[in-house]
Amino acid sequence: xxxxxxxxxxxxxxxxxxxxxxxxxxxxxxxxxxxxxxxxxxxxxxxxxxxxxxxxxxxxxxxxxxxxxxxxxxxxxxxxxxxxxxxxxxxxxxxxxxxxxxxxxxxxxxxxxxxxxxxxxxxxxxxxxxxxxxxxxxxxxxxxxxxxxxxxxxxxxxxxxxxxxxxxxxxxxxxxxxxxxxxxxxxxxxxxxxxxxxxxxxxxxxxxxxxxxxxxxxxxxxxxxxxxxxxxxxxxxxxxxxxxxxxxxxxxxxxxxxxxxxxxxxxxxxxxxxxxxxxxxxxxxxxx
Amino acid sequence: xxxxxxxxxxxxxxxxxxxxxxxxxxxxxxxxxxxxxxxxxxxxxxxxxxxxxxxxxxxxxxxxxxxxxxxxxxxxxxxxxxxxxxxxxxxxxxxxxxxxxxxxxxxxxxxxxxxxxxxxxxxxxxxxxxxxxxxxxxxxxxxxxxxxxxxxxxxxx
Ligand SMILES: Cc1cc2nc3c(=O)[nH]c(=O)nc-3n(C[C@H](O)[C@H](O)[C@H](O)COP(=O)(O)OP(=O)(O)OC[C@H]3O[C@@H](n4cnc5c(N)ncnc54)[C@H](O)[C@@H]3O)c2cc1C
Ligand code: FES
Ligand code: FES
Numbered sequence: 001x002x003x004x005x006x007x008x009x010x011x012x013x014x015x016x017x018x019x020x021x022x023x024x025x026x027x028x029x030x031x032x033x034x035x036x037x038x039x040x041x042x043x044x045x046x047x048x049x050x051x052x053x054x055x056x057x058x059x060x061x062x063x064x065x066x067x068x069x070x071x072x073x074x075x076x077x078x079x080x081x082x083x084x085x086x087x088x089x090x091x092x093x094x095x096x097x098x099x100x101x102x103x104x105x106x107x108x109x110x111x112x113x114x115x116x117x118x119x120x121x122x123x124x125x126x127x128x129x130x131x132x133x134x135x136x137x138x139x140x141x142x143x144x145x146x147x148x149x150x151x152x153x154x155x156x157x158x159x160x161x162x163x164x165x166x167x168x169x170x171x172x173x174x175x176x177x178x179x180x181x182x183x184x185x186x187x188x189x190x191x192x193x194x195x196x197x198x199x200x201x202x203x204x205x206x207x208x209x210x211x212x213x214x215x216x217x218x219x220x221x222x223x224x225x226x227x228x229x230x231x232x233x234x235x236x237x238x239x240x241x242x243x244x245x246x247x248x249x250x251x252x253x254x255x256x257x258x259x260x261x262x263x264x265x266x267x268x269x270x271x272x273x274x275x276x277x278x279x280x281x282x283x284x285x286x287x288x
Numbered sequence: 289x290x291x292x293x294x295x296x297x298x299x300x301x302x303x304x305x306x307x308x309x310x311x312x313x314x315x316x317x318x319x320x321x322x323x324x325x326x327x328x329x330x331x332x333x334x335x336x337x338x339x340x341x342x343x344x345x346x347x348x349x350x351x352x353x354x355x356x357x358x359x360x361x362x363x364x365x366x367x368x369x370x371x372x373x374x375x376x377x378x379x380x381x382x383x384x385x386x387x388x389x390x391x392x393x394x395x396x397x398x399x400x401x402x403x404x405x406x407x408x409x410x411x412x413x414x415x416x417x418x419x420x421x422x423x424x425x426x427x428x429x430x431x432x433x434x435x436x437x438x439x440x441x442x443x444x445x
Contacts, residue, residue, distance in 0.1 A: 003290055003291065004290070004291045004310050004311060005291060006291070007291060007293050007310045007356055009356075009359070028354060028357070030352075031352055031353055031354050031357065032334060032349075032352045034354075035313060035351070035352045035353065035354060036332075036333050036334060036352065038311065039313075039332070045311065049310060049311075049354075049356075051354070051356065051357055053357060054360075077346070100334070100422070101334075101337065101421045101422020101423075102347060102400070102403070102404070102418075102419055102421065102422055103334070103337060103340055103347050103348050103349045103400065103422045104334055104349065104352070104422065106346040106347060106348050107343075107346075107348045107349070107352060107353065194335060194421060194422060
């Protein structure tokens, strides 16, 4: 492990992306992943440690045309208590309510949850079914440029994303849900609090006259990254939520995931959970 | 040699300046650099809450926080609450209800409870239980702790 040679706490986005451009930088937000991972030797901090917490452009939740923009530094607690999130994205608030503990929600940020790129990251599955995009900023030739990527395509492996080394994740953009939009999140851990998900499920769609369109299904902790489940979505798209559809979707879900055995659950148990909980979520939606 | 950095912050209402290792936790800074040992090290991984402090009015695990990130912020530890008359009811309730056995979890529990009461002045038992999800106690079985917080919450109703 190379020792940290430089600590910087830039006050503007422009400064921060300038620092990233020099290379060999580890980004620090709330530190709730970075500190335990670096202490355990699972992650080596690079030559420069850059604390982004003092950059005002990365904070806040706002309506931006037909989307809600959540700054990367927004904490889980701030998302949980935000009136826009409560009104338009209750499924995200629900996921934040089942996230770690009060202390960790007060420190941990949305950008950190995405940057950590854990297959079990709890905001990732709901954001994927909400068609969220990440916004990335860099300063390759003297001026700041940004690009956007669908979150569903952002993760490439545990702890790995398509973010280039010179890019900073600045925000997440979520299109405003249409009328009739329904979304649900379910997380299963082995105890009610402070648990990393053994599996998580996000399901969303627009219900019009009992028929589902724009079906979105995503799963956490059943693959190296959170995944969008195309075949499960197909089983749901254009259907009515009757018993036969619900069983077909739940079976498609079980067939589509390919989880591993680990300390939290066996692969078999995870597949059964995915089937049973997908069914339960859809039963609830059908009854609502 | 690990890299050092100078920081300044408010600690229990008093301005402080210290030099810390850049990779150090806020918990190690409080205990080993400043010398306030009321804040406890339990797990060092965010699981137990023994290290809970308040930063800018919000409770956090000091074992997960980089000491350098305290720069410019307002920190309150259990020592600060001990001198704060607003925490009187809470301290007395812990004693009255026998919510303290070995006492190791108590500083973190009281700091978390103070934050809970500040953000949810009319918390019921359910809200209190959820509020202390990040604080482990190996002795009391939590019942007396929840009772103590509940009674302090409603001004000892
Ligand atoms: C005890 C415990 C329980 C937990 N429980 C849960 C849980 O229930 N659910 C869950 O999802 N997570 C959980 N976590 C993990 C963690 O708290 C979250 O992932 C949190 O959102 C991380 O945010 P942070 O700001 O603390 O990130 P940091 O630790 O500061 O950063 C995390 C990673 O993201 C990178 N990063 C941060 N911000 C940016 C940015 N703007 N641009 C690019 N890269 C960036 C960092 O370089 C680092 O690699 C838990 C952690 C602990 C210790
Ligand atoms: S020592 Fe910080 S949570 Fe246990
Ligand atoms: S009183 Fe002993 S751990 Fe709580």
